[in-house]
Amino acid sequence: QVQLVESGGGLVQAGGSLRLSCVASGRTFSTLGLGWFRQAPGKEREFVAAISWSAGNKYYADPVNGRFTISRDNAKNTVYLQMNSLKPDDTAVYYCAASSKRSYYPGAVDYGMDSWGKGTLVTVSS
Numbered sequence: 001q002v003q004l005v006e007s008g009g010g011l012v013q014a015g016g017s018l019r020l021s022c023v024a025s026g027r028t029f030s031t032l033g034l035g036w037f038r039q040a041p042g043k044e045r046e047f048v049a050a051i052s053w054s055a056g057n058k059y060y061a062d063p064v065n066g067r068f069t070i071s072r073d074n075a076k077n078t079v080y081l082q083m084n085s086l087k088p089d090d091t092a093v094y095y096c097a098a099s100s101k102r103s104y105y106p107g108a109v110d111y112g113m114d115s116w117g118k119g120t121l122v123t124v125s126s
Contacts, residue, residue: 002027002098002115009094009120012086016124020081022096022117029077033099035113036070036081038092038122045095049081050104050111059104063089086124093119 008020024032035050049070050059058070069082079096097113099105105112 002032002100004096004098004115004117006094006096006117006120009122011123011125014087014124014126016086017082017084018086018122020083020094020096020120020122022079022081024077024079024096024098027098027100030074031100031102033101033103033112034070034072034079035097035099035104035111036079037095037097037110037113038090039095039119040089040092043092047111048094051079052103057103059106083122086122088124088126091122091124093121095119 002024003026004022004024006022012018036048037045038048039045047061051070055072067085072079096117098115099112
């Protein structure tokens with residue numbers, strides 16, 4: 001099992017930026033596929049972005065493509081989500097997730113993620 005701890009959430013005005021971080025422990029970080037998901041009030045959790053173990057492959061949900069960037073630093077056991085041009089619709093709890101299978105799998109439940117953080121709240125005001 002992988003332990004994941006998110007940080008970087010907060011309140012930002014529309015059009016602003018935030019960078020979320022997630023530190024992982026408990027397993028060799030460089031072998032993990034990683035992702036970000038979010039859950040808005042009253043809605044189901046949804047996929048945001050994912051990155052493979054080597055960072056050679058990245059994948060984004062359509063609503064965030066071009067505005068959000070996922071990256072990883074294997075030396076720091078950390079995955080990031082840079083969020084630019086934020087909109088009120090981006091308001092949600094953001095969850096970091098990890099896959100022990102080295103990558104993400106769009107056809108699988110939760111993209112194949114099998115470990116989850118507790119989330120960090122992002123609020124975008126209009």
